Every structure is written in C-alpha cells, then in structure tokens.
Amino acid sequence: MYEDAVILPVPGARIYAYGLLLALGCWLAIILLWRLSSRHERLSRAAAFTSLLALPMGFALARAMYCLLDSAFQPILTLRNLLNVHTGGFAMYGALLGAALSALIGARLAGANKMRMLDLLSPALAAFLVPARLGEGFTTLGISRPLTTSWLADSFLASRDAYDSYLRTYLLEAVIALILAVFLIRMLRRNVKEGLAFSSFCLLYGVTQTLMESLRYDGHLRFGFIGVQQVLSAALFGVTLIALSVRALRRQGGKLLPVIALASLPLVLAALVGVEFLIDRSALGKLFSYGLYLPLLALPAALGMRLIKGEEGLG
Amino acid sequence: MKKTTTLILALALLISLALPFLVPSGALLDEANYQLLEERWQEEEDSGALSWLIPSAAAQPAFEPLPMDFSPGRPLDPAGFTAEGYEDESIRVQLETRELETGKQHVVRLRIATISITDPSQLRTATAGKPASSKVALVSSMAEKHNAALALSANYLSHDPVKTSFEYRMGVRIRKKPNRIKDLLIIDENADFHLFVKSNAKEIEAFEDAGHTIVNAFTFGPALIKDGVLLTIDKNYGYNPHGREPRLAIGQLAPLQYIVVLVEGLSGRDGVTQQEMAQILFDLGAIQAFNLDGGNSATLVFNGGYYQDKTKSNERAQSDMIYFASLAGE
Numbered sequence: 001m002y003e004d005a006v007i008l009p010v011p012g013a014r015i016y017a018y019g020l021l022l023a024l025g026c027w028l029a030i031i032l033l034w035r036l037s038s039r040h041e042r043l044s045r046a047a048a049f050t051s052l053l054a055l056p057m058g059f060a061l062a063r064a065m066y067c068l069l070d071s072a073f074q075p076i077l078t079l080r081n082l083l084n085v086h087t088g089g090f091a092m093y094g095a096l097l098g099a100a101l102s103a104l105i106g107a108r109l110a111g112a113n114k115m116r117m118l119d120l121l122s123p124a125l126a127a128f129l130v131p132a133r134l135g136e137g138f139t140t141l142g143i144s145r146p147l148t149t150s151w152l153a154d155s156f157l158a159s160r161d162a163y164d165s166y167l168r169t170y171l172l173e174a175v176i177a178l179i180l181a182v183f184l185i186r187m188l189r190r191n192v193k194e195g196l197a198f199s200s201f202c203l204l205y206g207v208t209q210t211l212m213e214s215l216r217y218d219g220h221l222r223f224g225f226i227g228v229q230q231v232l233s234a235a236l237f238g239v240t241l242i243a244l245s246v247r248a249l250r251r252q253g254g255k256l257l258p259v260i261a262l263a264s265l266p267l268v269l270a271a272l273v274g275v276e277f278l279i280d281r282s283a284l285g286k287l288f289s290y291g292l293y294l295p296l297l298a299l300p301a302a303l304g305m306r307l308i309k310g311e312e313g314l315g
Numbered sequence: 316m317k318k319t320t321t322l323i324l325a326l327a328l329l330i331s332l333a334l335p336f337l338v339p340s341g342a343l344l345d346e347a348n349y350q351l352l353e354e355r356w357q358e359e360e361d362s363g364a365l366s367w368l369i370p371s372a373a374a375q376p377a378f379e380p381l382p383m384d385f386s387p388g389r390p391l392d393p394a395g396f397t398a399e400g401y402e403d404e405s406i407r408v409q410l411e412t413r414e415l416e417t418g419k420q421h422v423v424r425l426r427i428a429t430i431s432i433t434d435p436s437q438l439r440t441a442t443a444g445k446p447a448s449s450k451v452a453l454v455s456s457m458a459e460k461h462n463a464a465l466a467l468s469a470n471y472l473s474h475d476p477v478k479t480s481f482e483y484r485m486g487v488r489i490r491k492k493p494n495r496i497k498d499l500l501i502i503d504e505n506a507d508f509h510l511f512v513k514s515n516a517k518e519i520e521a522f523e524d525a526g527h528t529i530v531n532a533f534t535f536g537p538a539l540i541k542d543g544v545l546l547t548i549d550k551n552y553g554y555n556p557h558g559r560e561p562r563l564a565i566g567q568l569a570p571l572q573y574i575v576v577l578v579e580g581l582s583g584r585d586g587v588t589q590q591e592m593a594q595i596l597f598d599l600g601a602i603q604a605f606n607l608d609g610g611n612s613a614t615l616v617f618n619g620g621y622y623q624d625k626t627k628s629n630e631r632a633q634s635d636m637i638y639f640a641s642l643a644g645e
Contacts, residue, residue: 016337022335022338026331041317087351089342140340217632219474283629285628286628
C-alpha cells in the first residue's frame with residue numbers, strides 16, 4: 001500500500017526519483033557556487049575543489065550519521081549494511097556537514113579565505129535543499145502528523161493515504177530553502193563581512209528547521225524518543241547565536257543586545273520543549289500550539305539577525 | 316588554471332549523476348529493513364525453522380472466520396450500536412463507565428469494555444504502514460478503515476526506543492529479540508493470552524514447541540495478572556510504575572472473552588499506579604492482564620468516536636492498534 005521509493009520507468013536501469021532530484025540539487029549548488037566565486041581566482045579554485053569533495057563527503061557523512069543515530073537501524077548495524085546504500089537511510093545534516101568540511105578543505109587547498117568560502121557555500125546549500133526536499137515527495141519522508149483541520153486536510157499542502165491526510169512538510173521546506181537561497185545571494189551581493197552569510201545560513205536554517213522538524217512526523221532519524229534532526233537544528237541556531245553574541249560582547253559598543261540574546265536562549269529552548277509537550281499532549285488545537293511556536297522561534301532569529309546587522313555595519 | 320577548475324567542476328557534475336542510481340530515499344526502506352532484520356535473525360538462529368502458520372479456529376464457527384492477515388473486519392451493523400455497546404451475532408461489546416476512589420479525594424474514571432467474540436480471528440491488530448514501518452496514523456482512522464467494533468492503542472510499536480523486543484502482528488514477525496527486563500504478551504491461534512514475565516528466548520521457544528502459533532505479540536507491560544494470580548509490580552518497571560498516570564490495559568476473562576480498561580483522571584494528567592491497575596482488572600475478573608502504552612497514547616475508539624475524554628485534535632497518531640471485528644457483515 002505504501003511506496004517506499006519511486007523508481008522511474010526507464011528500461012534497463014533503476015533510477016530513483018529521489019536520487020534524481022538530489023542530483024539536480026547538486027547541479028544547482030555547483031553551478032551557483034561556481035557563479036558566485038567566478039570573479040576571484042582562488043575562490044574559484046576553492047569552489048571547484050569543494051564541489052568535487054562535497055559529493056563523496058556529504059554522501060558518506062549523510063549515510064554514517066543516519067546509520068549511527070537512527071534507532072531503527074541499530075538492530076541491523078553492520079559495516080556491510082552501512083555500505084549497502086540501496087536500503088535507503090541518509091541524514092540531511094550529514095550531507096550539509098560534509099559540504100561544509102569540503103569547503104574548508106577546498107579553501108585550504110586553493111589558499112583561499114575559509115570564511116568567505118563558507119559564505120559562498122551557504123546559498124549553494126540552500127539551493128541544493130530546494131530539489132532535495134521536493135524529492136522527499138517520492139519517499140515516505142516529509143509528512144506531518146495526521147491532519148484534523150479539514151480546510152488544511154483538503155488543501156494542496158496535504159497528501160492523503162488509506163487512513164488520514166498529512167501535511168506535505170517537504171513542500172514548506174523547499175519553499176523556505178528557496179527564500180533562504182535568494183536572501184543569501186542578495187546578502188553576498190552587498191559584499192558583507194566574511195562569515196556573516198554563513199552565520200545567517202546557520203541561524204535561519206536552524207530556526208526554520210526546528211519548526212519543520214516539529215511538523216514532520218515521519219519517524220525518520222529518531223534516537224529513542226528524540227528527533228535527532230530537531231535537536232541538531234536547535235543546536236545549530238543556538239550555537240550561532242552564542243557565537244554572534246560573544247563576538248558582539250568582545251567588540252566595543254552596546255552590550256545590551258548580546259546579553260539579551262544570551263539570556264533569552266535557554267528560556268526560548270525551554271519554552272520550545274514546553275510547546276512540544278503541548279503539541280503532543282494538549283487538547284488545544286495544533287494550530288494554536290504552532291501559533292506559540294512561531295514567536296518563540298522569531299525571537300532568536302530576530303536577535304541573531306540584529307547582531308549580524310550590527311557586525312555588518314562594522315565591516 | 317581556469318581550464319583545470321572547469322575540468323574539476325565538470326567532474327563534480329558528472330559524479331553527481333551517480334545519485335539517481337544510488338539513493339532510493341532518505342528513509343530506510345521498509346522492505347530493506349525487514350529483509351535485513353530477517354537475515355540477521357537467521358544468522359542468530361540455531362535452527363532455522365520458524366512457524367508462519369495460519370491459525371485454525373478452536374471451534375467450528377457459525378460464520379466464516381476472517382483471514383489472519385491485515386485485511387479489515389466485516390462491516391458492522393448500524394442497528395447493532397447502542398449507548399451501552401455493540402452487538403451482532405458474532406460479537407458483543409459492552410461499555411461501562413465507573414468512578415473509583417483510589418485515595419483521599421482522589422477519584423478516577425474507569426472506562427470498561429467487555430468483549431465476547433465467537434472466533435479467534437476477530438481479535439486482530441492493524442498497522443498504519445507496513446508492519447515494520449515507522450508510519451503512523453490516528454487509531455480512530457485505522458479503526459474506521461478496519462471496521463472495528465472496538466479499537467484500542469497497543470504499545471506504539473514504532474516509537475519504542477528499545478528495539479530489543481518481540482513483536483508479531485497478525486502472524487507477521489516484526490522483531491524477535493525478547494527483552495529481559497520487559498514483559499511480553501503473546502496472543503495465540505485461539506486468541507488466548509499468554510504472559511511472559513521478563514521474557515526470554517527459551518520460554519518462547521518452549522511455547523512454540525508446545526504447538527502454539529504466535530499471532531500477535533507485544534513487548535511492553537508490565538504483566539498485571541498471570542493465570543489468575545495478581546502480580547506485584549516491580550518498582551523499577553518501565554516509566555513511572557508507581558505514579559498515577561492515565562493507563563490502558565487489556566485482559567482475558569475466559570476463552571474468547573476479553574476486558575479492556577482505560578483509566579483517566581477527572582482533570583489533567585491523572586490516573587492510577589500500575590499496581591492499582593492490576594487490582595482493578597483482578598477485581599473485574601481478568602485471569603490474564605497486560606498493561607499497554609498509557610498517557611496520551613491510551614486511546615479507546617468506539618462507533619466513530621472515543622470512549623474516553625479525548626478529541627481528534629489531541630489524539631496521538633500511532634503505528635498500530637488492537638481491535639475487535641465482526642464476522643456477521645456482508
């Protein structure tokens with residue numbers, strides 16, 4: 001009844017629709033990285049190395065992270081099964097981490113600025129995520145809890161199976177990735193200080209993905225009761241906010257904003273945990289609970305972007 | 316140098332073309348997962364033969380039994396529903412709500428369902444996706460699709476962080492590692508309950524060697540009553556055994572007669588301890604009883620609604636359910 005993975009009807013070949021969209025994402029990312037770096041020879045070389053390394057490294061880390069951290073894989077975790085990638089099972093954060101490490105190695109090999117290379121990589125990663133998320137529509141991933149709100153259940157955002165309607169969260173994630181890519185490209189055009197585009201990516205992707213991972217209820221990458229990718233998302237924006245705040249405290253100027261950012265972070269995280277319980281257990285509608293989620297996440301995003309803006313003004 | 320850069324980029328683009336042939340899904344494919352688990356078990360087994368038998372009915376049924384697979388029950392007779400339950404020629408479900416004082420000013424509500432069926436195939440399980448999948452659905456939606464006269468949540472199989480468990484659904488083996496610290500309920504070919512306290516592989520082997528077929532098995536517990544004996548609950552068993560939590564348990568009263576008890580607080584997150592739950596089922600006459608997943612997972616669905624204080628908006632989607640089906644419908 002449930003198709004795990006869609007295979008394209010090509011005679012003599014087994015072509016996975018999800019893999020095809022991942023490849024499309026890679027092409028988009030590589031072309032964008034190449035375009036953004038083309039004016040500087042060292043960065044251009046670094047981009048080439050990054051592109052070449054990011055594929056195997058992202059692939060390997062995505063697989064390794066999934067196999068090591070997903071409790072469904074634990075009973076069958078052997079080296080042979082880890083290498084048998086046709087079983088499916090990859091972690092997006094592993095792929096992103098692989099790409100970021102590749103950018104650092106690529107910059108080193110080409111003698112380019114590492115932070116600038118990470119800046120250029122940021123919109124490329126966001127661009128990669130657009131088709132990669134759309135590809136989840138051909139798998140069992142990227143769906144929410146069953147919908148109980150009829151107007152949403154009947155909308156184009158929902159998919160239906162034998163039992164219930166589910167929100168197609170992968171569509172939302174693709175749209176967010178597209179907006180993020182455009183925002184970062186525009187940011188780079190302003191020739192911002194090194195590292196700020198990458199910080200923006202980490203902050204905004206972390207914040208939005210925390211919400212998306214809460215919406216997702218596809219059982220993917222769970223370590224016990226914990227959704228690994230949601231924890232990583234919260235950690236990503238949390239660490240970025242701490243780094244931005246510490247940098248701001250070390251600079252001359254107003255200390256109020258970084259202090260507020262640092263003080264609010266544990267409160268925001270605690271409140272997010274509370275809302276997660278509310279979503280799971282409360283009789284309150286899910287829309288109401290997610291209504292609480294949005295301002296909670298908007299706070300670190302706004303504070304972080306304000307800190308980035310402050311740093312940008314100094315650049 | 317520009318030529319080299321272009322060449323490297325072209326190579327990267329070319330390498331990415333391997334992805335459509337390599338990556339089927341970000342998720343572990345259900346089929347692959349099941350196949351690999353099977354291989355793993357096969358390697359671990361001393362003797363390879365395990366039964367996948369289709370159970371036969373204990374008595375000659377008046378109606379054609381349901382197939383022992385994941386197909387739904389027969390349609391229910393709308394005239395069979397009353398405020399107190401459901402009845403047709405093959406099944407009787409009686410519902411009752413009681414209030415129980417379990418301490419000083421501590422009152423909980425008991426939702427009691429007693430069920431009589433005529434054939435073992437009427438005690439069934441259903442899963443939201445393939446048996447080993449992590450797919451979830453609302454128990455109320457699954458109940459509707461499967462024509463359940465009464466449906467209840469089970470042990471939220473896919474959400475169990477402890478993968479060391481022994482699980483069967485409708486004769487399909489999903490996991491086969493008995494958990495030494497958790498109890499096990501096995502429902503056999505006659506729909507009889509067998510409880511294994513802190514289960515181990517030898518006991519289960521002996522059970523199968525005695526000629527039983529495992530139709531459904533649930534690792535969760537604790538076992539509350541075994542062979543008519545009220546059990547003392549281990550103080551370290553599972554999550555908060557001595558806390559007053561909403562709870563759900565299933566028991567057997569006699570051959571083809573069962574009892575389901577859901578305990579909910581009159582306000583908020585309240586309920587009974589597992590020992591109190593055991594006592595409640597014992598007092599209601601259960602000879603075997605087993606605790607299922609409680610808290611907000613505890614769901615009891617009857618006639619398109621809930622036989623508890625729950626709404627669709629706070630029903631927790633789960634991977635599987637237990638239900639009782641009719642044989643009488645066309």
